[in-house]
Amino acid sequence: xxxxxxxxxxxxxxxxxxxxxxxxxxxxxxxxxxxxxxxxxxxxxxxxxxxxxxxxxxxxxxxxxxxxxxxxxxxxxxxxxxxxxxxxxxxxxxxxxxxxxxxxxxxxxxxxxxxxxxxxxxxxxxxxxxxxxxxxxxxxxxxxxxxxxxxxxxxxxxxxxxxxxxxxxxxxxxxxxxxxxxxxxxxxxxxxxxxxxxxxxxxxxxxxxxx
Numbered sequence: 596x597x598x599x600x601x602x603x604x605x606x607x608x609x610x611x612x613x614x615x616x617x618x619x620x621x622x623x624x625x626x627x628x629x630x631x632x633x634x635x636x637x638x639x640x641x642x643x644x645x646x647x648x649x650x651x652x653x654x655x656x657x658x659x660x661x662x663x664x665x666x667x668x669x670x671x672x673x674x675x676x677x678x679x680x681x682x683x684x685x686x687x688x689x690x691x692x693x694x695x696x697x698x699x700x701x702x703x704x705x706x707x708x709x710x711x712x713x714x715x716x717x718x719x720x721x722x723x724x725x726x727x728x729x730x731x732x733x734x735x736x737x738x739x740x741x742x743x744x745x746x747x748x749x750x751x752x753x754x755x756x757x758x759x760x761x762x763x764x765x766x767x768x769x770x771x772x773x774x775x776x777x778x779x780x781x782x783x784x785x786x787x788x789x790x791x792x793x794x795x796x797x798x799x800x801x802x803x804x805x806x
């Protein structure tokens with residue numbers, strides 16, 4: 596019997612051992628190649644371990660309000676030594692990662708967390724602003740401005756910075772904007788990276804303001 600050139604591994608006919616071995620080898624090679632591609636994809640996005648859970652696959656979806664979204668599969672520890680396999684969506688923003696069942700849940704949870712971070716930034720800024728207003732902080736080296744350097748530290752590109760500033764009416768030619776103005780703009784158009792930039796500015800001033 597001469598094997599056909601169009602030999603099908605799924606044919607339900609008696610196969611010679613060498614044919615079976617060839618099919619198994621080809622299947623193993625295909626699976627290994629696929630697994631390698633997935634591993635590279637996950638590692639490229641720096642999601643191998645996300646939120647304390649092992650990411651098995653992550654495919655990028657369309658961003659929402661600066662929040663990165665991924666269709667993902669991850670493993671988490673269940674009861675005892677059991678491992679549970681989960682399928683859903685990851686939301687990634689400002690150093691935070693949220694696991695959710697679907698896109699809507701992921702975005703809702705991310706927005707809730709961002710609102711919490713925004714309120715915290717508002718509270719800290721108000722304390723700093725009071726210190727500047729009553730003269731407690733006299734260090735001229737620290738200003739309550741968000742600079743382009745603060746924005747770059749968040750990983751935002753020049754194009755992203757300009758696009759958001761133009762959308763909220765902030766003049767990028769000045770290279771800096773008062774924290775007050777940026778927070779007001781964030782209340783109207785939330786975005787993780789400008790919020791991170793505000794936190795960079797606040798962190799820069801906190802030690803000098805003795806808050």
